[in-house]
Amino acid sequence: MKNYFIIHGSFGNSQENWFPWLEEQIKRGGDKCISLDFPIGYGRQNYQNWEMVLDSVKRFINEESVFFCHSISCIFLVKYCIRNNLKIGGAVLVSGFNHYLGLDEDYDEVNCTMYTNRCAEFKNLCKERVCYYSKNDPFVRFDKLDEFANLIDAKKIVSDTAGHFNKSAGYSEFKELLSYINIEK
Numbered sequence: 001m002k003n004y005f006i007i008h009g010s011f012g013n014s015q016e017n018w019f020p021w022l023e024e025q026i027k028r029g030g031d032k033c034i035s036l037d038f039p040i041g042y043g044r045q046n047y048q049n050w051e052m053v054l055d056s057v058k059r060f061i062n063e064e065s066v067f068f069c070h071s072i073s074c075i076f077l078v079k080y081c082i083r084n085n086l087k088i089g090g091a092v093l094v095s096g097f098n099h100y101l102g103l104d105e106d107y108d109e110v111n112c113t114m115y116t117n118r119c120a121e122f123k124n125l126c127k128e129r130v131c132y133y134s135k136n137d138p139f140v141r142f143d144k145l146d147e148f149a150n151l152i153d154a155k156k157i158v159s160d161t162a163g164h165f166n167k168s169a170g171y172s173e174f175k176e177l178l179s180y181i182n183i184e185k
Helices: 019-028 047-055 072-084 105-114 119-124 142-151 175-180
Strands: 003-007 032-036 066-070 088-094 126-134 155-159
Touching (some): 003 019, 003 072, 019 066, 047 105, 072 119, 119 142, 142 155
Parallel strands (some): 003 032, 003 066, 066 088, 088 126, 126 155
């Protein structure tokens, strides 16, 4: 059974950016969509805590599931699938990275447990991999975004001016993502 998941990024929640809009579009089409809130902030946002949240819905994840992830949740999903040998149908990864950013000490501190050196294994667990990222992202350097897409051997969709694909960059809707609601096997 095909279903969809939306995972927010650092210091975020399921009701920001384009997430509620995408969830509404998926449910309007009659499909199941799970959009979760993960622990955020110092001492709470780490791989182990996020893993427990995704574990709570793991019974719904299958080889047809499609994930839409933003920012740090991109590498979280990669690591989660690898550690659990979990096969999924697709991953649409927006502004994803797998390395210390060096731009903001606070973000590096809460994100560090998410990183992995095993990214290449993800291509054997996920049928369709797509990375959206922008050359003018204010939080993640372009080389880190590009490196992540290369590590997981993803299709790249690069914008010149989309920022971090968040609400402040004008992304309360993200119509391009609708084409991934029907990713085929």
